[in-house]
Amino acid sequence: MPKILLIDDCADDRFLFSRSLQNPVSVGPIVEIEDGQKAIEYLQSESPPDFILLDLKMPLVSGFEVLEWIQGQPTLKGVPIVILSSSSIPKDIEKAKKLGAREYIVKEDYGAICKALADLKARYFGQAPPDMG
Amino acid sequence: VNTPHEKNYHSEHSAGFMPLKPILVADDDVNDLDIFRVRARKCEVKNPLVFVCDGDEAMAYLRKETPFESAETPSMVFLDLKMPRMGGLQFLAWMRTQPKPDFPIIVFSSLHDLNQMREAYQMGAHSFLLKPVEQREFCDFLEKFKGIEMSRCSF
Numbered sequence: 001m002p003k004i005l006l007i008d009d010c011a012d013d014r015f016l017f018s019r020s021l022q023n024p025v026s027v028g029p030i031v032e033i034e035d036g037q038k039a040i041e042y043l044q045s046e047s048p049p050d051f052i053l054l055d056l057k058m059p060l061v062s063g064f065e066v067l068e069w070i071q072g073q074p075t076l077k078g079v080p081i082v083i084l085s086s087s088s089i090p091k092d093i094e095k096a097k098k099l100g101a102r103e104y105i106v107k108e109d110y111g112a113i114c115k116a117l118a119d120l121k122a123r124y125f126g127q128a129p130p131d132m133g
Numbered sequence: 134v135n136t137p138h139e140k141n142y143h144s145e146h147s148a149g150f151m152p153l154k155p156i157l158v159a160d161d162d163v164n165d166l167d168i169f170r171v172r173a174r175k176c177e178v179k180n181p182l183v184f185v186c187d188g189d190e191a192m193a194y195l196r197k198e199t200p201f202e203s204a205e206t207p208s209m210v211f212l213d214l215k216m217p218r219m220g221g222l223q224f225l226a227w228m229r230t231q232p233k234p235d236f237p238i239i240v241f242s243s244l245h246d247l248n249q250m251r252e253a254y255q256m257g258a259h260s261f262l263l264k265p266v267e268q269r270e271f272c273d274f275l276e277k278f279k280g281i282e283m284s285r286c287s288f
Contacts, residue, residue: 024260025143025277110244111263
């Protein structure tokens with residue numbers, strides 16, 4: 001089963017995202033981490049995840065910094081990273097993609113996020129999973 | 134780490150015969166019920182559909198009270214949250230006073246209030262199907278459950 005890393009400082013968002021990914025069947029264990037620094041520490045010490053969901057605006061170490069750090073890690077090459085951010089500023093989207101994010105989901109209303117995550121789940125963990133790198 | 138919960142409801146493509154238990158849908162909005170009916174017909178769901186209009190009626194159904202004396206235990210229950218008389222959360226609260234059911238309760242609602250969903254989960258909801266539900270989403274969702282007989286629809 002694929003291991004998913006969910007990095008977001010907002011507990012409500014983590015609840016919603018992990019529930020969406022487990023709805024109605026779990027795709028695999030979801031490791032929830034509430035800031036960028038802890039995410040880096042986790043990635044340094046644990047086996048690499050198969051998928052990363054990453055928030056951008058977090059205290060201490062931001063999602064952008066996490067992306068930059070991941071770029072320098074050969075063991076994490078090819079792990080799909082999807083950004084979930086409240087920012088719809090094109091500059092942020094562009095920057096995240098330049099730093100290796102594969103997709104970018106803007107946090108709008110709850111319903112839209114759930115559907116976007118269900119879609120993500122179908123595409124990455126559905127019947128025909130894409131090349132995971 | 135979030136561990137998967139209540140996995141026993143899900144289909145594992147068992148070849149054995151299983152009687153088709155009904156799907157109970159509790160919703161006061163006739164449009165939503167119509168959509169549910171159309172979605173189910175499109176994926177040729179063979180299980181009987183039973184529609185009730187609120188938590189009160191769903192409770193009567195499960196208790197086999199008039200007019201539901203011949204009611205069969207459902208394979209799954211779809212539950213709207215906002216309903217007159219008894220809403221979804223109240224229904225879930227009642228369910229908690231009962232022996233643990235062998236069917237999943239699925240929140241069938243739009244999602245405006247995250248706290249409501251959190252509460253529904255705390256009170257035993259298994260998963261959720263968001264309105265407005267698209268055909269593919271509906272099929273993808275339903276086929277994950279055991280005891281449901283359906284065809285994979287083409288879109």
